[in-house]
Amino acid sequence: MSISVRHISKSYKNVKALEDISFEVKEGELFGLIGPDGAGKTTLFRILTTLLIANEGTATVAGFDVVADYKKIRNSVGYMPGKFSLYQDLTVEENLNFFATIFGTTIEQNYDLIKEIYVQIEPFKTRRAGKLSGGMKQKLALCCALIHKPKVLFLDEPTTGVDPVSRKEFWEMLKRLQQKGITILVSTPYMDEAALCDRIALIQDGKILQMDTPQAIVKHYPKQIYNVRANNTYQLINSLKAYEYNHSVYPFGEFVHYTDRRADFNPKDLMLFLESKNLSNVEIKKTEATIEDTFMELAK
Amino acid sequence: MNNNNVIEAQNLTKMFGDFTAVSAISFEVKKGEIFGFLGANGAGKTTAMKMLIGISKPTAGKASVAGFDVYKQAEDIKKNIGYMSQKFALYDDLTVKENIMFFGGIYGVSRKRIKEKTAILIEELGLEEVANQLVGALPLGWKQKLSFSVSLIHDPKIVFLDEPTGGVDPITRRQFWEMIYKAANQGTTVFVTTHYMDEAEYCDRVSIMVNGKIEALDTPKKLKQQFNVTNMNDVFLKLARG
Structure with a gap:
């Protein structure tokens, strides 16, 4: 060594x-x-x-x-x-x-x-x-x-x-x-x-x-991460944080990284919720974790 | 000046002897915009920023900030902007409260208003328990968040942030950006430099300086299209490497 x-x-x-x-x-x-x-x-x-x-x-x-x-x-x-x-x-x-x-x-x-x-x-x-x-x-x-x-x-x-x-x-x-x-x-x-x-x-x-x-x-990142984006990032972050099932919400470049607490999470539910908050052009896609995601999850 | 522009620069130039540090840069920043000011070390960002905040006289060109001329009204500019940097933020040997009061006083905010602001700030930042502790004892991330709030104490039209998140942990770095979003959403213009390229993506528009010139200026999305890459880091590498 x-x-x-x-x-x-x-x-x-x-x-x-x-x-x-x-x-x-x-x-x-x-x-x-x-x-x-x-x-x-x-x-x-x-x-x-x-x-x-x-x-x-x-x-x-x-x-x-x-x-x-x-x-x-x-x-x-x-x-x-x-x-x-x-x-x-x-x-x-x-x-x-x-x-x-x-x-x-x-x-x-x-x-x-x-x-x-x-x-x-x-x-x-x-x-x-x-x-x-x-x-x-x-x-x-x-x-x-x-x-x-x-x-x-x-x-x-x-x-x-x-x-x-x-x-x-x-x-x-x-x-x-x-x-x-x-x-x-x-x-x-x-x-x-x-x-x-x-x-x-x-x-x-x-x-x-x-x-x-x-x-x-x-x-080894424990959850599925979703890339979320919409017309207004600031409102998007606030809305995601207000969503009762959120596990973590972190801005990540042009997207917001979102994880959900539920095992049977359906992105469509989140889509409806965000649209009800007057957000438009909402996009939700699966993405891979990065070192930074892991760091934040561990440091939480 | 267009009423909607908080910064206007036209052919702004700064020379040190034979060396042109900033070479005829032109751009505008709109009210409430988050404007990312990027460039390699030595590209001229700091020199340009010093001209905009009224502490360095340009060699040539025109610029106005918050409606004031950089040549003739530098003192008015200083009163109407906020500024924070990674290197100098707050006084380590004053308490959290004392720092807020000190900067409020410097900027001529009324006692009553300082009192209100202090209470709001401390609550918003969750600093109740450390309000009477010396700032030097706070973790870097807390200091930086406090420093940003203090830079807004006199409700400036525009705030200049010089590498505000260097060395800050990733969670606090994001909380910091949420504060930036909030300020911009309330109409404050944010002018920010950073070496974190993911933060460049958070900006409404981004300029990239190379050897004293602005070589690119657009929304992150359009810059990525223009250079045919998927992230701002690659835009930066393509441009700055020539």
Whole structure:
């Protein structure tokens, strides 16, 4: 196992940040922690990267215990924190050199690993890191986290606040790093990114709600979901919420996702109800669950 | 200005030295409309928005917001709009009640009205039990919902929301959008930026900025037809990747 977490708990004063968390990440796996701000993702990252000590439980990373062997872990992992943490007054090249030197290596020695990412920021190598755009900062931070050829890579919300195009490019980079044998633990609040991981854990309020492959998680959604739409979405949401048999009502892009409490639900009844509320062009169709549906059902 | 338009922009441009951050954008936003303002990081959204809310003077072009000119009446604009962003929302070391009262006071709302509004807001948001607690202790989602309500305290004609739902959990994100729908339904115009493409679908119309220009502007439905794709994420990827 590349990462093994057993019954980890961590509290800050009265707040339980993590409660009895256990999971394992296999070598070469791309594992996602999916959850909103405040779920406990960063606390977990800091424990696994030996920057924080858990109140309870044990964990190993690359075969080393996070407390007893913390120095060995620091040599074997790369960590990209959610907050930009490079030296703002050093240039791109100086930052990279600095991190290479700290880890007793050189840029040349591991250039192959970062080449693809580094060439994109190389034109700006004499620019101070603080003056880079968000996307370029993110690429530099990834290069710095990779320069000592880590076995395990920790990425804490690398795509938060990043536009869809840059997010897509970032995930393509991750897939290529994975193919080079690096184990990756990545966290994200974007549920659509879950589908790009081998396995995911849905996490909220310090607890793991569910853990599996994205496909299996979606498959285990307990209900039939219907895509509903009508001429006025706001009235549609209000009407669906007023319908006495509703189980859940969530806007989902151009549709509203609706589930019913009854086993013998007939969409025609709902259609009549909505029309009685003066909605027109009503459409009700079966649809498949997404990771986000599952998350909301579990978090309810 | 057309009475029904709350925002009108014509060839609005902003340059920083040689760099054109916003390049001659033109569009209108109608009363009660939910207008999605999308674009990649660095496309010029924030710069454009700063001009519209009266805190950055355009280099060229015309624009009016809530009936006021962005060059000459920036102060009037500020009084007649609401604004919230993900980064700065409320004062963490004031309580829920204090924040509402503070912003009401800043916007010149009468004491009596602030009192009424405070009671309504706290009830609507279900914040009775935490009304006297510091905002810093609230979960992010609650803060964002409260922040949106506070941005509406002076009954502005239009509210600007800059990535209001970043990092917020999916259920709260939807509750937030229900609040947006409600405000729009009552006639408030909503101008919103987001990186969640499912939220782009909730907008009446959406504009997409690429390198300082508005490259697409239409209803989500028509944009999807135009680019022959099934969702807004694909529209965005097609456009922004060129």
